[in-house]
Amino acid sequence: MSIADPQQALRRVLLATLPGVAAMFWLYGWGVLINLSLATASALLVDTLVHRLRGRRVSDLSSLVSAVLLALALPPYCPWWLSVAAVTGGLLLGKHLYGGNRNPFNPAMVGYALMLVMFAQPMSQWPGIHGLDLLTGLQRVLGLHGDAPDAWAQATALDTLRTNKSLTIDELFSGNPAFGYFGARGIEWVSLAYLAGGLLLLRQRVFSWHAPVGMLGSLFVVSLLCWNGSGSDSHGSPLFHLLSGATLLGAFFIVTEPVSGPRTARARLLFGVGVGLLTYLIRTWGGYPDGVAFAVLLMNLAVPTLERLVAPKQTAVTP
Template sequence: MEFRTYSSPHLSGTNHVGRLMRGVMLAALPGLILAWWFFGWGVLVNLVLAVSTCIGAEAAMLRMRRRPVRVTLGDGSAALTGLLLALALPPFAPWWIPVLGALFAIVIAKQLYGGLGYNPFNPAMVGYVVLLISFPREMTLWAPPQELADARLSLVQTLAWSLLGTLPAGTGIDAISMATPLDTIKTQLGLGLTLTEIQAGPRFGSLGGYGWEWVNLGFLLGGGWLLYRGTIQWQIPAGFLGGLFVMALLFYAADSDTYASPLFHLFSGAAMLGAFFIATDPVSASTTPRGRLVYGIGIGILVYIIRAWGGYPDGVAFAVLLMNMAVPTIDYYTQPRVYGQGGE
């Protein structure tokens, strides 16, 4: 009797792409829920628009490229791209902002390179940076935490603003939006105020911006779960947060009236989201153990440089894309030693 034999490995692995993507999306839930709680329904409106657009664009591109649609969509990568993009967008962005960003992320940054596994840049961050550079006004429509808001929009009112651009009678956009804590510090430092004076305001909490610190704690919790499950490796988050912390500590120690504390930088903006959910993208990030650490440290340093001296309040997206460019070189010079070579 003839038996058919198959090549190794004979044990099926547990790292399925779809399972990994769904795990990452599940881990983002604490931060997402806290963002909705503090900043309103716009967070969920952006989520629905970005995720549905990403899935639709991916399906259309797969059909055009004559690739299997159902199987590829089942890996969850398009939905995760939409989720990460939505979490980076201001809650009061008009409807076409998440739609346009999602289209650019999937069509240009992902599918035109060949799809998942071939894109050299993080698609969600490409879409975000295109929006940030092209539509700076719409990308500053951030909501204040609900306790600090002059007016709180309901779901219906949020949809009316997002889809139609209409607000309740007597309510202006300035009444429902405000600058982020990072933007506030950058602007008011330029007016000659000290950090002590700036952070005495109600929009600042114990660790970072009020509301923002809780959202970052949510993403820290989800990131810890990803590390515990082995979904991501520790080097990139540790390098990212360590590089950001050390840079902030050095300048804070030199001049605490001009440079914010390390804890403020860690728990404001997109620090935790970037460290655990964006920078750890398995396709566009470094793949060697030492390379992942170098990659993470580079992102953390660049984030601080952009926050402190750049033209934008936060720098996670730019830092990630800049380090994406350096990944081939980083991986080349950080290859682990092969057993039997190098004098072993």
């Protein structure tokens, strides 16, 4: 990050998520705030216990940022234990296992990927664009069987497109409620809200442009090259991929994470390019509809190699 004080930068990241939080609340209702409450409480508890066991007193907002991003990536109204387990697993395995200072993996994506692998069914239960009232939402989250409307949960646009075998893109967009104007219905506006928050962070120089531009640019190019129009075997337009799933959340709030990401500008650009390419490959031919989390974790593994690739070559000195 370009700001000298890391804690100030993290505070700005939290503030920049507010447009996305507001858009998600408008779209899904109270489940978004319930997720955020459970995730942040879990992060504070995990950090407090770990620091006490280590005999430290540390004031660090990085765990809170990871918890907020993870809560925004989880399905609204998911079971309470899913939010708690995601944050706990992400922080313990993605951050504190490595001392909490230079972890090689993004903690939020570690927690998300763990839940996706271990609990695929509840991770796929995304609601339609009508939220529940607070009481019904709490009942559902706590497993008290709150009454939800018929067809309340539905497949996401990315999942529908990935499993589509017979309908054209035009038929999907006109007949399936998961599709909006260009991308996933409603998520288009959430994505634009994340874009607004991300551009604000760029203006404030919280991070550089390299990783976001690399990710969005490579995803746009590969989806354009592989796009075959409106046929039933189409993998979606570039705009569809940019405005669906966690693309813009990932581009401005995930790949820019400074601890697990590269430190040099050129390596950050290559890191973003790799995340964009892997996201498209996983969405199109992989077993998961989105792919941002796994793409980020795979590129986390490649960070040392990227840093060596862009490092200036040392000239050998003849004794």
